[in-house]
Amino acid sequence: MEPDAIGPEAFDQLVRDALDQLPDQALELVAEIAVVVREEPEPGATEPGQLLLGMFRGIEHTRTGGRVPGSLPDVITLYRRPILAVCRTPEEVGPRVLKVLGHEVGHAFGLSEGQLRAHGWA
Secondary structure, eight states, X not given: OOGGGSOHHHHHHHHHHHHHHSOHHHHHHHTTEEEEEESSOOTTSXXXXXXXXXXXXXXXXXXXXXXXXXXXXXXXXXXXXHHHHTOSSHHHHHHHHHHHHXXXXXXXXXXXXXXXXHTTOO
């Protein structure tokens, strides 16, 4: 799907809607994580041919039991253009945003790719 099919403001609203749909147990954790949208990953963030839809940067909640005082906040970044690229219709974008957000929240909880797949978040 073309990147202009859903502009940045409409995409941001889809992210807010996805945040509202997260399970209750994730809301406490997400309240301590910055969720941001970028157009695309930074150069060099991926291997050639790899499509990165989102990324969690921080310390897994299971390792610390929460944010370490004085540390930088954890961040989930969603990449608008790659997410739109994997969607065929505008109706697919909202559910895809929720899936990518849920996947990155899972990483914040310390879940592996295999565990995320088993729970339907990959």
